[in-house]
Amino acid sequence: MTNINNDLENQLTKLREDYKHKLPDKIAEINKIWIKLKKQSDSETLGLFRRQVHSLHGTADTFGFTELGKTAARLEAIAKSLIDNPEFVTKSISQVEDLLNELKTLAAGEENQAKIIKKEAAAENAMLIYLLEDDNSWENNLTSQMTTFGYEIERFSEIELFIEQLNKKYPAILIINIHLVNEQLHTMLIAKNEKSDTKIPIVFISTSGEFSLRLKAVRLGGEAYFIKPFLTDDLVNKIDYLLKSEVEPPRILIVDDEMDVATYNAAILQNAKMKTYIITKSNEIDRALHEFNPDLILIDIVMPDCNGLELAAIIRQQSIFQSTPIIYLSSEDDQQKQLDAMKLGADDFLTKSTQSTYLIMTIRNRVERYKKLRSLMVTDNLTGLYNHSFMQNQLEIELKEAMQLHNPLSIALIDLDKLKSINDTYGHQAGDHVFRSLGLMLHKRLHATDIVGRYSGEKFLIILPNTSLELAKSTLEELRKHFLTLNYSWNQQMFNASFRVGIASFPDFHTTDELIEAAEELMSKSR
Amino acid sequence: MANQVLNQILYAEDESDIREIAKIALEDIGGFKVQYCANGKEVLERIKNFKPDLLLLDVMMPGMDGPLTMLEVHKLPGFETLPVVFMTAKIQTNEIFQYKSMGAIEVISKPFDPRILADTLRGIWEKYKATL
Numbered sequence: 340m341t342n343i344n345n346d347l348e349n350q351l352t353k354l355r356e357d358y359k360h361k362l363p364d365k366i367a368e369i370n371k372i373w374i375k376l377k378k379q380s381d382s383e384t385l386g387l388f389r390r391q392v393h394s395l396h397g398t399a400d401t402f403g404f405t406e407l408g409k410t411a412a413r414l415e416a417i418a419k420s421l422i423d424n425p426e427f428v429t430k431s432i433s434q435v436e437d438l439l440n441e442l443k444t445l446a447a448g449e450e451n452q453a454k455i456i457k458k459e460a461a462a463e464n465a466m467l468i469y470l471l472e473d474d475n476s477w478e479n480n481l482t483s484q485m486t487t488f489g490y491e492i493e494r495f496s497e498i499e500l501f502i503e504q505l506n507k508k509y510p511a512i513l514i515i516n517i518h519l520v521n522e523q524l525h526t527m528l529i530a531k532n533e534k535s536d537t538k539i540p541i542v543f544i545s546t547s548g549e550f551s552l553r554l555k556a557v558r559l560g561g562e563a564y565f566i567k568p569f570l571t572d573d574l575v576n577k578i579d580y581l582l583k584s585e586v587e588p589p590r591i592l593i594v595d596d597e598m599d600v601a602t603y604n605a606a607i608l609q610n611a612k613m614k615t616y617i618i619t620k621s622n623e624i625d626r627a628l629h630e631f632n633p634d635l636i637l638i639d640i641v642m643p644d645c646n647g648l649e650l651a652a653i654i655r656q657q658s659i660f661q662s663t664p665i666i667y668l669s670s671e672d673d674q675q676k677q678l679d680a681m682k683l684g685a686d687d688f689l690t691k692s693t694q695s696t697y698l699i700m701t702i703r704n705r706v707e708r709y710k711k712l713r714s715l716m717v718t719d720n721l722t723g724l725y726n727h728s729f730m731q732n733q734l735e736i737e738l739k740e741a742m743q744l745h746n747p748l749s750i751a752l753i754d755l756d757k758l759k760s761i762n763d764t765y766g767h768q769a770g771d772h773v774f775r776s777l778g779l780m781l782h783k784r785l786h787a788t789d790i791v792g793r794y795s796g797e798k799f800l801i802i803l804p805n806t807s808l809e810l811a812k813s814t815l816e817e818l819r820k821h822f823l824t825l826n827y828s829w830n831q832q833m834f835n836a837s838f839r840v841g842i843a844s845f846p847d848f849h850t851t852d853e854l855i856e857a858a859e860e861l862m863s864k865s866r
Numbered sequence: 867m868a869n870q871v872l873n874q875i876l877y878a879e880d881e882s883d884i885r886e887i888a889k890i891a892l893e894d895i896g897g898f899k900v901q902y903c904a905n906g907k908e909v910l911e912r913i914k915n916f917k918p919d920l921l922l923l924d925v926m927m928p929g930m931d932g933p934l935t936m937l938e939v940h941k942l943p944g945f946e947t948l949p950v951v952f953m954t955a956k957i958q959t960n961e962i963f964q965y966k967s968m969g970a971i972e973v974i975s976k977p978f979d980p981r982i983l984a985d986t987l988r989g990i991w992e993k994y995k996a997t998l
Contacts, residue, residue, distance in 0.1 A: 350890055358883050397955045398883050400977035616960050
């Protein structure tokens with residue numbers, strides 16, 4: 340196996356080397372077309388120019404020349420806009436030639452040591468957690484919970500071994516007892532935090548909430564701070580949240596009547612690992628909001644059909660988008676106008692000349708805060724899962740999408756059996772614990788695209804997008820069997836729990852009400 | 867479509883460098899039987915004799931682009947429902963919606979990782995088969 344891999348690796352490296360040698364010629368060819376374009380900007384030459392830049396963009400990315408690919412992407416955005424506006428060729432000369440020069444430098448550069456994109460390292464350790472803790476009294480509890488949810492925990496009680504392992508293999512997250520951090524680990528964590536590609540989320544645990552310790556945790560890049568004794572459920576939730584926010588890229592809706600400006604901004608944001616969706620007409624806003632469900636909206640303030648200010652007011656009229664951050668992008672320097680914009684519900688104001696790094700940071704910060712806030716608003720206090728109104732809303736969004744794309748969609752309603760008797764026998768705390776753990780198990784064991792929430796009283800609702808009835812049935816049956824094997828203990832007594840389930844699917848049912856009704860009926864029948 | 871396993875792929879990509887990488891990804895790693903075209907016109911010429919299980923198309927090609935090629939292929943008798951997968955460097959969500967509503971079963975974003983391309987295609991194939 341290793342040999343085959345090595346062989347492929349060699350082939351890929353060779354292809355990459357070959358490509359690298361061809362790069363200067365490819366760029367020279369683009370340059371030649373550009374020179375011709377400056378003399379006569381006919382549509383044929385413009386089309387050729389764009390196509391060549393596009394293919395440079397695509398191939399550079401494929402062969403792992405990321406920087407060069409990014410520069411080519413910027414040039415492509417300009418090339419694309421020139422096709423619609425050939426009269427801008429003369430205006431764009433300095434911009435285009437700067438980018439062409441940058442491409443030449445990058446192609447010749449020795450520093451270009453990018454490797455063909457490797458993804459396997461991250462995937463391999465995505466569920467691995469390192470724990471640095473010398474007190475083992477609570478570890479068993481944590482380990483058993485975390486492994487149920489698919490995580491793998493390695494505990495270190497000695498800091499030397501911990502550091503050694505950290506140098507060898509990267510986990511997805513670190514849990515560290517702050518009292519054990521020595522100078523060497525301190526330096527190491529600070530160094531790792533400085534670079535975004537080595538940064539690992541850290542959760543600190545401590546026996547005290549003393550300010551100086553908390554400050555130390557912040558300076559070491561800690562994402563959370565737990566004071567003993569704490570509930571392991573809370574820790575599991577936090578870890579889950581941290582790992583999830585790592586993988587879900589921010590979704591940015593761009594509203595701009597000029598397609599080229601929008602594409603340019605989209606390219607910048609995509610390079611910063613964000614997802615974008617562009618609309619050029621304000622009347623497309625409703626569809627975009629519901630289809631794309633953005634985390635942030637970037638609006639051009641001056642648009643022909645309806646200005647950005649009015650558009651923000653329209654967005655704010657809909658309760659589910661009341662807190663979605665809105666940022667204006669404009670050439671407007673007038674402070675009074677900016678103030679007016681803020682009054683109508685904008686959160687921030689950036690001028691079009693803003694540096695791209697500033698744009699990215701502003702957007703990223705806003706989105707992060709919004710996501711945190713939203714996770715507080717839409718989640719249920721007991722389970723930490725989505726609450727009833729969020730689920731109701733989400734089901735509508737998912738059903739609409741399924742209908743549009745002609746995909747199947749299934750929902751499952753789940754009811755914990757004998758919750759009342761668990762409550763009566765072991766107390767409500769035991770009942771809550773079982774209920775919470777069922778929710779967590781569902782959440783952890785289902786796909787990331789499946790949505791789990793608390794529906795009512797003792798019921799959970801699961802939305803399974805793009806899942807047929809048959810697939811949903813077999814998935815839920817597997818979960819049901821797994822749940823039966825979990826042992827709960829309360830006051831030294833062991834017991835098991837079980838649940839009932841009802842499943843309904845689109846296209847068998849066409850509205851959210853019909854789906855829920857059908858699932859509810861099947862669930863009670865399975866009694 | 868009698869056969870359940872993905873075996874034959876017709877692949878169109880105008881960039882010869884990318885075709886080389888895809889060759890490793892699809893044949894050496896994936897074990898597929900693949901024929902390569904440099905543009906949409908070639909696809910229309912080759913498809914009748916090769917009879918692929920799946921058509922893999924780059925979106926932006928000179929002359930006839932990916933979407934247009936798909937529309938033309940779907941007009942040919944016997945190929946009306948041939949599954950098509952697009953590859954594109956543009957990862958605008960609305961464009962993915964658009965391509966899917968035109969009839970593509972999936973859109974793969976470029977650059978692709980040659981190590982997992984074959985697995986990605988098999989995953990798409992299975993999902994597609996499950997919906998039939």
